[in-house]
Amino acid sequence: MTSRRNFLKSIGVGAATSLVAPTKVSAQTAAAEAGKSVSALPPSHYEESMEMGVPEGYTEAQAKHYFVQSAGSDYMVDVMKTLDIDYVASNPGSSFRGFQESITVYGGNRKPEFLTCLHEETAAAMSHGYAKIAYQPMAIACHGTVGLQHAAMGIYNAWCDHAPMIIFAGNHMEATDRRPGAEWSHSALDCVKLVRDFIKWDDIPLSLGHYAESLMRAYKIATTPPMGPVAIVLDGHLQEQDTHGVVPKIPAYTPSVPPHGDLAALRAAAQLLVDAENPVILAGRAARTPVGMENLVELAEALQAPVSGDGRMNFPNNHYLNQGGRGLLRQADVILGLEKNDFWNTVNSMRDLVHRTSTKVVRDDVKLISLGSEDLFIKSNYQNFQRFQSVDLSITGDAEVSLPYLTEEVNRLMSRSSRAKAKARGEKYREQYKQSIEQARQEAAIGWNDRPVSLDRLSLEIWNEVKGRDWSEVSGRSPASSRLWTMDRHYHQIGGSGGAGVGYNLPASVGAALANREHGRFSVAIQPDGDALYAPGAMWTAAHHRIPILWVMHNNRGYHQEVMHLQRMASRRQRGADGDAKIGNVFEDPFINFATLAQGFGVYSEGPITDPDDLGPALQRAAAVVDGGHPALVDVICQP
């Protein structure tokens, strides 16, 4: 055991590091280099005052009755500091009051900083969005019972999207020590059970030493691909106990090197790809970081193979090998799927009829290769996977770190004739790419002056405003006409929610914008109206913490997907939905005014805008507010 003042001296190897993937040269070397040391912080005012002994006017016995010298939760925060956790997003709760006080007072509210959230789902989604830009997890803190129930949806999305998250859940295990009332209804025998089906790991530490080891283990598990949320229960008694300055040594933390695919299997995959006439690469959650994107570009260029993505920034959209469409798959003789949990959906098409039928959309003789860590990420109850797809070669390993090995093999196996074949393919895709840009331009022109505003008009007015800035689109949705945007940075698009749990976009955009703030980036989100209504308090969090972000409302006044589901059901049943399809699905009588809502949260706003010609000037004014370091919202009445 060591005293708190000496504990930092005892920290071994450096702290946690960002999740930027190991370089293409050597994963091991990069992981070792990425370790950072933590400098010792001077004692805080609180620390000094408590260590001066018995306060004036109190006997020693009285002081022991009323005061603690050093709280268990102070040590908990010290352990967090060694992991370089920058933020704890939270809606406050008494079951972790000691922890909160230690963060804000003892820890100086810096690394981690306590972010005030108005709902636990906001905290979880903020953490989710943050991780996708910062490449490191944000912690959240909540009641183990009522808080975790609120946070569950956000945690589920993060699980499905492979986003790391450190969850602290307050709880009181010692029944005779619970205060009457809330400490009973806010305690559970096993509070994390509620979310255990969709987190990677959890523990209930019974001592501070147990806490330190478990947090290190939790962080390591959360940030090792395939990543995901983990939970640590914070016992109330443990937080509030007096350590008298004697605390356990904090274990050293070393990040794990992500697992790459078997080299012989990667060599076999390379052979199939090199021999193919029309190889195609399908990227799911392939590029976790900018390095992943670079690695994928190198593979695609080596093969001159087109890449089709899934909304996450896997591949620059201004690259001629960025292609899409079913035609691409129909002609493919070898398809490489990277981190795809929906391989079946991609190579088959299912019709939503009375009797659901499916057809293959690829050649019968196509060879399928799967490379990814999806097989390591499956649990039974919540089925975040799709129909089983038989493949010719299935390689388990993190795609991002495996790609350099695959590319190296491809380059080694390329003969003169295969290079000539690849060159010819490349020329074909250059031409197709040019045509797709022109086609996108033509299609965007249709309905340009429509009311409600067309999505192409909305998208291109936004692009016009952001293109001169270092921007980041943080809504998780791909803008219409995205072909006409230039997306060539990993942070240009963060991908969707993962679990399709509505309510993700708004708070996740705040978390991502917070991570962008450190880089001076301009965050913009095309915000769906229905999503914004789950946890609109996230707007206040952005205003309060001075998180600059421009929300442009895609306000189509309803859940249009659900309208279409009702129309499908009514058509199938020969009834015809007509106006009835709106029931339960449409926000009218009264319409919701998002500009007013935003104003109520202290956010600059404009709208609702119905005339497309008013959009550009409104965006310009709102962007100026964002440039000044504040959030702004422009409400636009749009087509679905």
Next chain:
Amino acid sequence: MRNKNLSFVSGVLLVLLGCMALMASVSGQDKVLDFNGEVSNDSPTGYLDYVEMGCWQCHGFQGQSTGGDGPKLAPGPIPYPAFEIVVRRPPVVMPAYSPNVLSDEKLRRIYAYLQSIPATPDVSDIPLLSGE
């Protein structure tokens, strides 16, 4: 179980009521912008049917497509016989609309609306698209 004939009659009545409500709202002012978009006294033939049947949900008010599963319908719709087959017995994801819920007459009006949509504007006239 709901009686099929009654259901059909109810459906027709609802359509009529819907049309009357829509027209009533149109008569009050020149242009109305609500959940169903913008309608006016001089809306082209078939536009109200197009809106009322919810075609715009996937295909946009100008048939331009809203992305996803709804393909572009206009300008220059496919020939009517092919159009009718796609609506009645769609080969892809679109739901089938039988004559019980979408009459031949109404379908023809919708097609007339799609035909009336003018040619794609010249992108050179739109600064944001022409790159100016």
